[in-house]
Amino acid sequence: MSPQANTRDKYQIKKVAVYIRVSTEEQAKEGYSISAQKQRLKAYCIAQDWNIAGFYVDEGISAKNMQRDDLQRMLQDIKAGLIDCVLVYRLDRLTRSVLDLYKMLEIFDEYDCKFKSATEVYDTTTAMGRMFITIVAALAQWERENTGERVSMGFHEKTRQGKYPLNFRPYGYDLNLKTGELTINNEEAEVVRLIYDFYLNKGMGAGKICKYLNQNHIPTRRGNTWIAKPLMQILKNTLYSGTFVYGAETLKTPVIIEQEKFDMVQETIKRRRTQNPKQIAGEHIFTGVLRCHVCGHAVTGYRSYHVTPNGEKISYKNYRCLRIKTGQCKGARSFSERNLENAFLDFIRNFDFDQSAYEIANDKINMINKGKQTHSKESILKDIEKLKGRIKKWQYAWANEQLTDDEFMERMDEERTLEASLQTKLLEVEPTLPELNKAAIKEILANFKSNWHKLEQLEKRSLVQLVIKNVSYYFNDKKEIIVNDIEFY
Structure with missing residues (x-):
């Protein structure tokens, strides 16, 4: 290839995807850490005068298949025309499977995306180049499978003998x-x-x-x-x-x-x-399960304080509609957790556990049959797009040394957990749930009545969060709070 052709090829590359992978076993190896790969690939792009379209990082994952979060995200971006070259430190960072290599090369060809290794010379545009890269991938796959078979056999045998098979101790x-x-x-x-x-x-x-x-x-x-x-x-x-x-x-x-x-x-x-994070945190028992009896908006917990004549400061747990402070909800009342708890227990004491167990199970089954959806497809897709934008923001911050490796991986873990939740919702066109055990439901409901007073404050909150979706209430003529319905998961 002439220098002129090489220069022309160089400037055709405008949007480079930097793909980085490190498995658990390779974390400590020289040259394979996330930081080492990132620094070397950034330097490579600078030397070639290439723009980095994004970093795609799979940490603690082997290359035995393509089920990797950021690899899949990169392939989607290639199909969307956002990438015209994939850069890796070595071929085995991308894959150790010949079949997966062919699949990816087909995607690269179909969407006019080049593939480059910073430490190896491959030309996937020629038959000779394809044969060479296939041989290298085949050797990598053979090495992985051969090593995997030996390790797996050894692990099985050690476990069968009653020995912990791994060579490093688990925490604890x-x-x-x-x-x-x-x-x-x-x-x-x-x-x-x-x-x-x-x-x-x-x-x-x-x-x-x-x-x-x-x-x-x-x-x-x-x-x-x-x-x-x-x-x-x-x-x-x-x-x-x-x-x-x-x-x-x-x-x-x-x-x-x-x-x-x-x-x-x-x-x-x-x-x-x-679950909304605000429903998880906090020490108020009924956080996240209350809606305002007037406007239907979320009710949140707060504390009020009283100073006794002898100077002792006493704290009280209360609840109020979030819109009271803004004046948007003028008919709602604040109320204490103690009064709400008493009203809650009054409702539980008169609860028909046998009937409710069947009603709860039947409600769940009816919901499945109707294919009920709590989120529209459009809103979920918008949330996914927002998430992708945040991921790109974290990647640029990390690439520019504004985030440490640990901070970056923590952010990515959080975003991937959220992405998995959104993808699950997207697939819930016809949700399916296992057959519910009515006897188990009855036992859970009965536990409220028999064990409530034995529980610590945080144990009460955990139990409520685990099985209750919503607590409905109102105030009677004496301004006493009354619980009139409880919706269970």
């Missing part, structure tokens, strides 16, 4: 590498229990828990600061409730979190995927 445990035995690390186990308690009983999300741990100088297993994704993995890992699972093999492990508490956390994780 000590590991004897010779025997494969896990023992509880008391100091870290207390942190694990604290994480579960904060998430379940104090309504704290992963970000707030990480902030608390970092501010109190509690490091991760490797001595780093906490970020959301690994913390969520602790909350989801069955290891802490006594069972490690690898394929068809299971290993009993020392219990740090009781099974009942672990199960409640899993239910809470599912609920929070679609």
Whole structure:
């Protein structure tokens, strides 16, 4: 190729997608970290006088398939004409599968997008170039599959023998590498229990828990600061409730979190995927389940204070419509949590648990049959577009060193969690739910009446958030608050 042709090809590239991937095992390897790849690829683009259209980063994910969030987002941007070249540090950062390579090359060709590696020379426009890149990909796939088979066989066998198969200890445990035995690390186990308690009983999300741990100088297993994704993995890992699972093999492990508490956390994780963050936080029992009896707007909790004659300051928990302060809702009343709780319990005492269990189950089944949608397709698509805009903003901030790697990955984890929620809503044209256990519903409802006074304040709030969708109320002629209906999930 002549220098003139090479120059012409160089200036045809205007919108470069920088794709970065690092698997969990490669995190600490020289030259493979996210920061190392980012710096080298930025320098490559500067040397070529290329504009970076966006960074696409998949962290802690192998290249065995194409089910990677940012890879899929990059392919969508290619199809939308936003990218005319994909740049990687090495081919194996993009894929280790020959079949997946062919699929991606077909997409690149169809949408006139080039592919470049910063450390390897490929020309995908010729038959020889395609053969060469296919051979390299085939060798990478063979290496991955061969290594994977050996590792998987070893892991299965060690688990079958009652040994923890991995060579690094999980947070909260000590590991004897010779025997494969896990023992509880008391100091870290207390942190694990604290994480579960904060998430379940104090309504704290992963970000707030990480902030608390970092501010109190509690490091991760490797001595780093906490970020959301690994913390969520602790909350989801069955290891802490006594069972490690690898394929068809299971290993009993020392219990740090009781099974009942672990199960409640899993239910809470599912609920929070679609729940407003304001419904999660706060110590008021009925936060997020109240609508104004006058205007139907959200009711929020607040505190009022009274100073006694001897100077003691007493705090009271109250609720009010958000529109009272702005004057938009003039007929609503503020009310205390104590009065609301009493009205709530009065309603529960007269509740027909048997009938309600059937009604709740039937309401859910009827909702499925009708294919009810709570969000329009147009509004969800708009939210997805807004999310993509925010992702690009975080990428530019990270590329320009305005965000650290940990901060960037935390932001991306949050956006991907939201994206998964939006995509789920988009697919809910005909929602399907498993058959509801009416006996279980009855037991949950009965727990309110029998166990309410045994619960701590935050436990009451967690129980309400777990099973109640809405509490309706009004005021009688004596200005007493009356609960007249409760809507359960």
